[in-house]
Amino acid sequence: MTVIPHTATAPAVWLDALRHRCAADVHRFVTERAGEHFTGWAAETPAATALPEFVAGGKFLRPLFAYAGWRCGESENDAALRAVASLELLHCFALAQDDVMDGSARRRGRPALHVSFARWHESAGLGGSAARFGESAAILAGDLFLVWSEQMLRESGLGTDVLARGWPVHDHLRSELAVGQLGDLINDARTLPSWSDVLDVIRRKSGNYTVRRPLEFGAALAGCDTDVIDVLGTYGELIGEAFQFRDDLLGVFGDPAVTGKPAGDDLRERKASSVVVLAAELAGDRQRRELDDLLAADAVDPAAVARWQHLITATGARDQLEKLIDDRVHRALEAIDLAGLPDRPAAALTALAVRCTERVR
Amino acid sequence: MTVIPHTATAPAVWLDALRHRCAADVHRFVTERAGEHFTGWAAETPAATALPEFVAGGKFLRPLFAYAGWRCGESENDAALRAVASLELLHCFALAQDDVMDGSARRRGRPALHVSFARWHESAGLGGSAARFGESAAILAGDLFLVWSEQMLRESGLGTDVLARGWPVHDHLRSELAVGQLGDLINDARTLPSWSDVLDVIRRKSGNYTVRRPLEFGAALAGCDTDVIDVLGTYGELIGEAFQFRDDLLGVFGDPAVTGKPAGDDLRERKASSVVVLAAELAGDRQRRELDDLLAADAVDPAAVARWQHLITATGARDQLEKLIDDRVHRALEAIDLAGLPDRPAAALTALAVRCTERVR
Numbered sequence: 001m002t003v004i005p006h007t008a009t010a011p012a013v014w015l016d017a018l019r020h021r022c023a024a025d026v027h028r029f030v031t032e033r034a035g036e037h038f039t040g041w042a043a044e045t046p047a048a049t050a051l052p053e054f055v056a057g058g059k060f061l062r063p064l065f066a067y068a069g070w071r072c073g074e075s076e077n078d079a080a081l082r083a084v085a086s087l088e089l090l091h092c093f094a095l096a097q098d099d100v101m102d103g104s105a106r107r108r109g110r111p112a113l114h115v116s117f118a119r120w121h122e123s124a125g126l127g128g129s130a131a132r133f134g135e136s137a138a139i140l141a142g143d144l145f146l147v148w149s150e151q152m153l154r155e156s157g158l159g160t161d162v163l164a165r166g167w168p169v170h171d172h173l174r175s176e177l178a179v180g181q182l183g184d185l186i187n188d189a190r191t192l193p194s195w196s197d198v199l200d201v202i203r204r205k206s207g208n209y210t211v212r213r214p215l216e217f218g219a220a221l222a223g224c225d226t227d228v229i230d231v232l233g234t235y236g237e238l239i240g241e242a243f244q245f246r247d248d249l250l251g252v253f254g255d256p257a258v259t260g261k262p263a264g265d266d267l268r269e270r271k272a273s274s275v276v277v278l279a280a281e282l283a284g285d286r287q288r289r290e291l292d293d294l295l296a297a298d299a300v301d302p303a304a305v306a307r308w309q310h311l312i313t314a315t316g317a318r319d320q321l322e323k324l325i326d327d328r329v330h331r332a333l334e335a336i337d338l339a340g341l342p343d344r345p346a347a348a349l350t351a352l353a354v355r356c357t358e359r360v361r
Numbered sequence: 362m363t364v365i366p367h368t369a370t371a372p373a374v375w376l377d378a379l380r381h382r383c384a385a386d387v388h389r390f391v392t393e394r395a396g397e398h399f400t401g402w403a404a405e406t407p408a409a410t411a412l413p414e415f416v417a418g419g420k421f422l423r424p425l426f427a428y429a430g431w432r433c434g435e436s437e438n439d440a441a442l443r444a445v446a447s448l449e450l451l452h453c454f455a456l457a458q459d460d461v462m463d464g465s466a467r468r469r470g471r472p473a474l475h476v477s478f479a480r481w482h483e484s485a486g487l488g489g490s491a492a493r494f495g496e497s498a499a500i501l502a503g504d505l506f507l508v509w510s511e512q513m514l515r516e517s518g519l520g521t522d523v524l525a526r527g528w529p530v531h532d533h534l535r536s537e538l539a540v541g542q543l544g545d546l547i548n549d550a551r552t553l554p555s556w557s558d559v560l561d562v563i564r565r566k567s568g569n570y571t572v573r574r575p576l577e578f579g580a581a582l583a584g585c586d587t588d589v590i591d592v593l594g595t596y597g598e599l600i601g602e603a604f605q606f607r608d609d610l611l612g613v614f615g616d617p618a619v620t621g622k623p624a625g626d627d628l629r630e631r632k633a634s635s636v637v638v639l640a641a642e643l644a645g646d647r648q649r650r651e652l653d654d655l656l657a658a659d660a661v662d663p664a665a666v667a668r669w670q671h672l673i674t675a676t677g678a679r680d681q682l683e684k685l686i687d688d689r690v691h692r693a694l695e696a697i698d699l700a701g702l703p704d705r706p707a708a709a710l711t712a713l714a715v716r717c718t719e720r721v722r
Contacts, residue, residue, distance in 0.1 A: 037536045041544065041558060097504070101497040127549040128631065136462040136546050139500055140539045143458070143507065147535045150511055154528065160521040167515065174508045175398045178501045183402065185497050188488040200401060270489065 011351035014344070018067055019060045022085035027056045029152045030089070033144070046120045050113060051141055055092050057108045062087035062214040064352060065236070069218025071345040072228050079157030080221060083166070086156065087214055089149035094177060094209075096142035100135045101185060102269050109260030114138035146174075158221065166221040173213035180205025187272040192295070198277045199241070206247065207240025211356070231339040235349060238332040242325045243356040248273035249321055250360070252312060258360050264305030279317035287315055325357050372712035375705070379428055380421045383446035388417045390513050391450070394505070407481045411474060412502055416453050418469045423448040423575040425713060426597070430579025432706040433589050440518030441582065444527070447517065448575055450510035455538060455570075457503035461496045462546060463630050470621030475499035507535075519582065527582040534574035541566025548633040553656070559638045560602070567608065568601025572717070592700040596710060599693040603686045604717040609634035610682055611721070614670060619721050625666030640678035648676055686718050 031052045038048035066084035074080065098104070099112040106112055111119070118134025126133065153170070154163065183201035187193040215232040224232075250259055251266030252275050259265075266273050283291055290311055297304060312318055336349050392413045399409035427445035435441065459465070460473040467473055472480070479495025487494065514531070515524065544562035548554040576593040585593075611620055612627030613636050620626075627634050644652055651672055658665060673679055697710050 033536065037540045040561060041547070042540050045543065045547070047540075047543065093504075097500060101500070125552075126547060127552045133546055137543060139458060139462070140543050140546075143454075143504075143539045144536060146504065146507060147532070147539070151528075151532050160525075164521075167512075171508070171512050175394065175505060178504045178508070179398045179403050179408075182406065182408065182498060182501050185494055185501075186402070186406070186487060191486075191488045197402060 011347040015064055015348055015351060015355075018064060018081065021081055022060050022063045022088060023056050023058075025082050025085045026088050026152070027052055030055050030148060033148050033151075037144075045137075046116055047137070047141060050116055051144065054096070054113060054141075055089060055145075057110075058088055058091065060085075060088050061210060061352070061356065062091055064348070065211055065214040066218035066221075068345045068348045068352065069215040069220075069224070069232055070222045071348070072219050072232065072341050073222030073224035080218075083153050083156035083158050083163075083221065084214070084218055086149045086152035087217070089145045089152060090174065090177075093142045093145035093149065094181070096138050096145060098181065100138050100142075101181070102271075104261070104265070104269065106261055112138070113141055117141075162221055162223075165223055166217055169213055169217040169220050173209060173217065176204050176213070177209045180209065184271075188270055191272070192277060192280050193272050195274075195277055195281055198272060198274055202241060202244045202274065203237070206244040207237060209240075210243055211240035212236025228339070228341070231335055231341070234335045235332045235353075238328040238335075239353050239356055242328040242332075242353075245274055245321050245325050245328075246357050246359060248275045249318065251275075253309060253318070255360065263302070264300065264308060267305055267308050268300040270300075275312060275317055275321055278320060279312045279315040282315040282317050282320065283311075284315075287311060329353050329357050372705075372708040376425055376709055376712060376716075379425060379442065382442055383421050383424045383449060384417050384419075386443050386446045387449050387513070388413055391416050391509060394509050394512075398505075406498075407477055408498070408502060411477055412505065415457070415474060415502075416450065416506075418471075419449060419452065421446075421449050422571055422713070422717065423452055425709070426572055427575040427579035427582075429706045429709045429713065430576040430581075430585070430593055431583045432709070433580050433593065433702050434583030434585035441579075444514050444517035444519050444524075444582065445575070445579055447510045447513035448578070450506050450513060451535065451538075454503045454506035454510065455542070457499050457506060459542065461499050461503075462542070463632075465622070465626070465630065467622055473499070474502055478502075523582055523584075526584055527578055530574055530578040530581050534570060534578065537565050537574070538570045541570065545632075549631055552633070553638060553641050554633050556635075556638055556642055559633060559635055563602060563605045563635060564598070567605040568598060570601075571604055572601035573597025589700070589702070592696055592702070595696045596693045596714075599689040599696075600714050600717055603689040603693075603714075606635055606682050606686050606689075607718050607720060609636045610679065612636075613673060614679070616721065624663070625661065625669060628666055628669050629661040631661075636673060636678055636682055639681060640673045640676045643676040643678050643681065644672075645676075648672060690714050690718050 034048050034051055038045065042048065063081075063084040066087055067081060070077070070080045070084065095107060096113045099107055100114050104112055105115055114134040114137070116134070117137035118130040121130040121133040180201055183197075184205055187197060187201055212233055213236070215236045216229055219229050219232055248266065251271065251273055252264060254261070254263070254265075256263045262268070267276075280288070280291055290307070294304060294308055294311070300308075332353055333350055336346055339346075341349075395409050395412055399406065403409065424442075424445040427448055428442060431438070431441045431445065456468060457474045460468055461475050465473055466476055475495040475498070477495070478498035479491040482491040482494040514527075541562055544558075545566055548558060548562055573594055574597070576597045577590055580590050580593055609627065612632065612634055613625060615622070615624070617624045623629070628637070641649070641652055651668070655665060655669055655672070661669075693714055694711055697707055700707075702710075
């Protein structure tokens with residue numbers, strides 16, 4: 001077991017140690033569940049091994065934010081770390097199902113779960129559509145992650161009185177995530193939603209879910225008072241938005257070798273992402289005609305991705321979004337500085353703000 | 362509020378009163394959650410009204426079994442009734458997602474959720490595939506039902522010590538349901554799984570989930586001793602199987618006007634149901650050739666449904682399955698008679714055994 005470094009250690013070292021601990025906890029929990037339920041014929045399916053493998057590869061941002069929230073009111077605690085690690089399982093639920101809904105073939109540089117299941121269906125020579133089976137199986141894998149995330153939290157070892165403080169935020173987070181994903185499906189690029197609709201969905205689905213609610217969840221478990229929770233909410237909303245703006249920039253301009261996804265992935269999926277909608281808002285008449293032309297195309301091939309990238313840059317949307325990211329990070333760090341939080345979580349939140357918004361994958 | 366009738370009342374009256382109470386509790390809970398989360402643009406989607414409507418139309422078998430289990434060890438209790446009513450939300454989760462996976466267009470005599478969402482997508486003139494949107498939105502509705510079922514249970518008003526006795530069964534039930542559905546997808550009629558594989562999936566997905574685990578869950582909440590839980594387990598396994606055999610017979614021979622589903626629905630969905638697999642096992646050479654012929658057909662039209670029905674009857678599978686149902690009901694009622702359970706749950710379990718296995722829808 002990795003020992004959590006003491007408070008004098010640099011935030012990055014502390015965060016990495018936490019991430020390793022969370023990854024080990026989550027992997028162990030899912031391996032146990034898989035052993036319990038994938039028995040008989042079910043042991044022959046890829047689910048028995050694919051689910052434990054799937055959970056270990058992430059950035060564990062949500063557990064890290066939640067644990068930073070916890071540390072605003074409480075000291076190091078193994079049970080609390082297991083409790084927040086459960087958020088990574090919730091994230092696996094979202095990823096497994098989003099990849100089906102978005103038709104994303106790859107995840108973290110590997111085939112998406114639904115693709116793995118479809119390949120197994122083919123190689124096993126089963127009847128019916130392999131693609132359809134793969135999608136259904138990945139939805140079910142997502143359901144299991146959702147059930148297991150709650151079970152892992154409940155069985156973390158935190159007392160029922162401590163957990164009782166966290167459930168309202170946890171419940172809110174889960175419902176908000178599903179409603180946000182519904183918004184994401186409705187906000188199709190072809191219908192170009194408004195900037196405010198895009199911001200609303202970003203808030204619900206990505207920002208709140210990735211940063212703000214995990215922070216509030218950890219702080220609620222620790223029994224922090226409302227002053228602290230308010231500061232974390234301010235920071236969380238700002239960094240959550242900045243995180244998603246960065247994600248949207250990577251979805252258009254990211255290097256496939258680093259992101260693990262094809263170039264211009266969001267464009268091919270017709271995502272009404274912040275960068276696309278902002279480009280539409282900033283476009284001059286001629287740029288707008290080219291944009292409408294690109295939107296109307298049946299398929300988005302590599303040449304179209306290059307045209308999109310050039311157009312978005314030319315409208316100024318790329319620079320503008322970088323400015324919005326800078327502005328939000330600046331304001332978030334200011335809020336943390338002024339709040340007088342304990343050193344450890346304050347330093348961690350500063351490091352995480354950078355990690356979330358300057359990342360390349 | 363419907364008052365729960367006192368113990369002298371006939372079981373059917375008592376069960377109906379419980380069902381009405383559960384339906385009201387579940388409808389209220391989902392209406393509150395929808396009001397909380399379907400705000401802004403989300404209030405314009407059909408989710409805001411479709412979800413509360415969807416939950417009220419069922420038979421509430423799982424809550425009724427669970428409450429019968431509760432009454433084996435405890436007296437009437439409003440909080441316990443709310444706790445078991447949450448299982449109906451879990452069932453809504455399963456139905457919403459199964460209908461997508463099975464491509465079922467109708468549910469309870471109305472369009473399935475994914476069909477309603479697809480129609481809204483079309484009428485709202487949104488971009489992309491309406492069918493695809495409908496499926497994704499129904500999956501998300503299912504996710505919300507899954508989250509809300511657990512939330513409703515946790516907030517039922519039962520003490521944390523009482524709930525703690527129920528969680529292990531509840532956790533097991535949910536994972537087992539998802540793994541069973543995976544088995545259902547793998548057991549495609551075209552590959553004709555073995556009778557024992559079909560029984561295993563029936564046990565996991567339908568039998569345990571509909572009868573056995575709900576009973577054990579209610580009894581665990583009530584703190585019943587292992588003798589009682591063993592008897593309920595025996596009854597639950599037998600009636601669960603008989604329930605699914607009846608369901609499979611209805612899937613082939615059911616009257617669409619009564620079942621709310623098209624005639625021969627399971628045949629068109631290529632379900633490897635008990636009745637189809639049993640027919641294959643009992644078929645003589647000539648019948649087997651006709652069966653292979655029907656299995657190899659690209660589509661299952663009304664004429665093919667009629668041929669299937671005739672063939673299944675001719676193999677003796679229909680009669681045989683009726684005998685298996687009778688046998689299981691007989692043994693289950695015997696187990697209840699011998700166990701010396703309290704009068705109220707004993708009478709309810711007798712009535713429910715009949716209701717589950719002699720039903721026409």
